[in-house]
Amino acid sequence: MRRPRWTCIGWKLLLATALTGAAVAEPTPEGEAQAALPPVSAHPPLVSPMPAGIAELLPPGVRPAGSPSDWVPATDAAAGDGSDAPGWLVERVERATPSGDARERIQVEYTIDRELEVSVREVLRRGGVQLGSVVLMDPVSGAVLAYVSTDPIAFPVTRTYPTASLAKVVTAAAVLRRAPAAAGRDCRYLGSPYTLGPAELVAPSRGGSVDPFWRALANSNNQCFARLAVGDVGAEAMLSEMASVGLLEAPAPGHPAGLFAPVRDALDLGRLGSGLAGSFISPLAAVRLAAVLAHGELVRPHWIAHVQDAEGRSLALPAPEAPQRVWLPELADQLRELLVGVTTQGTARSAFLDARGAPLLGPVRVAGKTGTLSGENPAGVYQWFIGIAPADAPRLAISALVVDGGRGRHSASQIAAEVLHEIFCDSEVCAPERLEARMAAWVQARPDPAPAAEAPLEDGPVDAAELDEMLRLVAGGEVDFPRRLRRNRVRGQIVFELELNRAGEVVALRVDSSNLPAFEKFVSQQVRSWKFTPPTRDGRPVEARARLPISITLN
Structure with a gap:
């Protein structure tokens, strides 16, 4: 007998209530708002756009000698106004004018904390890195x-x-978002948890060792995550x-x-999801993750806080x-708690x-x-x-990355632990307040933001009616109801309000109205894994908000 399926009527996404343009701060567990670090101090009035090439200018701490940028440190780069400003790094750079008979000079103030960079370099030096x-x-x-x-x-x-195994953070998020039941399942494996071949993609029926989800993540179990x-995730969802x-x-x-790398078979996907092969990222992408x-x-990383021309004009x-919502805050909270296990009971415990x-950091827990x-x-070994x-x-x-060619004495975990110790601890005690005090000093030193170029304001998720094209479902849409929900004839409707990220994935939803309360939880879980065409407005990717009415008829 064919199992009944639900029917969905009215696929067109209807107009939703637009979000306001007001910035919303994330609350702490105590309910206090967390503010972003402000830009650098007040400066003379804005005169013109920032010269070309400055956005690509790397900070001095990572800039190779002979960098291909047109801009180079000025001969007196370490002198002059602002070089002794409290906290942040200031540099004068210059380049030849188009005629070649003069030098164009500007002053760049970075978001880089000079004392913090000195501490980081000292930790790396002590570690023999x-x-x-x-x-x-x-x-x-x-x-x-x-x-x-x-x-x-x-x-x-x-x-x-x-x-490497940083990929497991992404796999864990995909599991919790798309197949949460899998996170409650124990993983049985034979031999070393780090060995992975075609045979290890199939769980043994008995024997071996068993890891719950949290321990498989803490100990970086390749077999389990493959x-x-x-x-549970699949290639398309993994890449998404x-x-x-x-x-x-x-x-x-x-x-x-x-x-x-292309995912050609199950082993390729297992290696990608466990981090054994198939992906490469930069250190900046890693800290962004x-x-x-x-x-x-x-968030979009940036390191230039303010630029002045030779006359001191901004x-x-x-x-x-604007930050892009990719996970629900509850999911981020859940992942952090799981990843605390890495530093307390897992692969970074000794560090x-x-x-x-x-x-090492006393009451300051690290995920x-x-x-x-x-x-x-x-x-070398990365x-x-x-x-x-x-x-x-x-x-x-x-983010810390160390290539150990057999010469270094410290792992990346040890480097990171010592850097965080320099920030959160003094000779007697470790406390989160030390970082807050440092940030408060930054705020006092940088009271007013520098001017910014005019740009279209983002008002949060864009109304579905304001998008360039109607949203269309590209993944998901069919669900087999469990037996407990198929016992009676049902006819009704659930109306969801969805929030989509720029990739068209559902990052938040709520039930706006419904006359089928028994179905709300199950259908909500299914809709969370659906994917729509990426929303755009004026040709630019945007987040979107839309209403989705789902009519259900079971016979």
């Missing part, structure tokens, strides 16, 4: 606070490197999730997009991009414990993920750590 990079970023605004490479020529930040990618957290695009000017863990929003900066076995994989160019701290009220995202 010859090839390594560290990025620190405000997860609310995207301001890069420290950006360091030990060797910008041999180990440039503008190159992609093996993603099976989740293959059996990676796109939603920005891994398939350039994270900032001058930086490459992630590289992803870490920042999504804060509030479920994708030049216009591009308007900052985040002191010599007595006590937490993080490690990754280790051999690679080339340069050759060790990653990304994290967000404090895990309970996120204010700082970190």
Whole structure:
């Protein structure tokens, strides 16, 4: 007997209530608003747009000598007004004018905290790291606070490197969003959890070891995550999730997009989902992924806070991009709690414990993920750590990458742990308030934002009626109801209000009206995994909000 299916009437997405343009701050667990770091201090009036090429100018800490940029440090780059300004890095740069008979000079103020960068470099030096990079970023605004490479020529930040097990963060998010029941299932495996071949894609029926979802993530179990990618997520959803957290695009000017190999079979997908092969990302993309863990929003990294011409007049900066909602805040909270297990009981545990076995950062919990994989160019073992701290009220995202060619003494986890210790701890105590005090000093030093170039204002998700084209369903749409819901004849309607990200994925929904309360939870779970055509307005990708009426008839 054929199982009855539900019928959906009225696929056209109707007009939804538009969001206001007011900025909304994410509340902390205590209910206090978290503000983004402000731009640098007040300056003379705006006169003209920022000169070409400045947006691609890398900060000095990661800029290789002989950089191809037209702009180079001025001969007196370390002198003059602003060089001793509290906190942030200031640099004078210059280039030849089109005629070649003069030099155009400007002053660039970065979001980089000079003292913080000095501390990071000292941690890398003490660890004997010859090839390594560290990025620190405000997860609310995207301001890069420290950006360091030990060797910008041999180990440039503008190159992609093996993603390794950082991919498990994306796989875990895809599981929790699209197949949450799989997260409650134990994983049985034989032999080493890090071995993966065709045979390991099939779970053994007995024997071996068993990991729950949290432990498989904490210990970076390749077998378990490969099976989740293959059996519960799928290739299309896996790549869609990676796109939603920005891994398939350039994270900032001058930086490459992630590289992803074709998924030809189940083993390819398993390796991609576990991080064993198939993907490469830059350190900036990695810290951007870490920042999504804060509030479920994708932010655009930036490191230029203000630009002045030779007469001290402010030049216009591009308007900052609004954060893009990619996960529900509840999902970000759930992932952070799972990833605390990495630093307390998993692969980064030894780095985040002191010599007595006590937490290195005291009450400051860190949600993080490690990754280790051999690679080339340069050759060696690539060790990653990304994290967000404090895990309970996120204010700082970190990415550390170390290539251990057998010479270094510290792993990426140890480097990250020591950097965070420098930030959150003094000689006596560790406390989240140390970071808050530092941020308060930044706020006092930078009371007024520098002017920004005019740009269209984003008012949050765009009304479906204002999009360039009608939204169309491209994935999902058919659901088999469980037996408990098929017992009686049913006729009714559930109207959802959806919020879509720029990839057309459902990131939030609520029931607007319904006369089928028994069906609401089940249908909501199904709709969350649906995908629509990417919404655009005036040719630009946007987030969208729309109403979706679903009529259900069961005979």
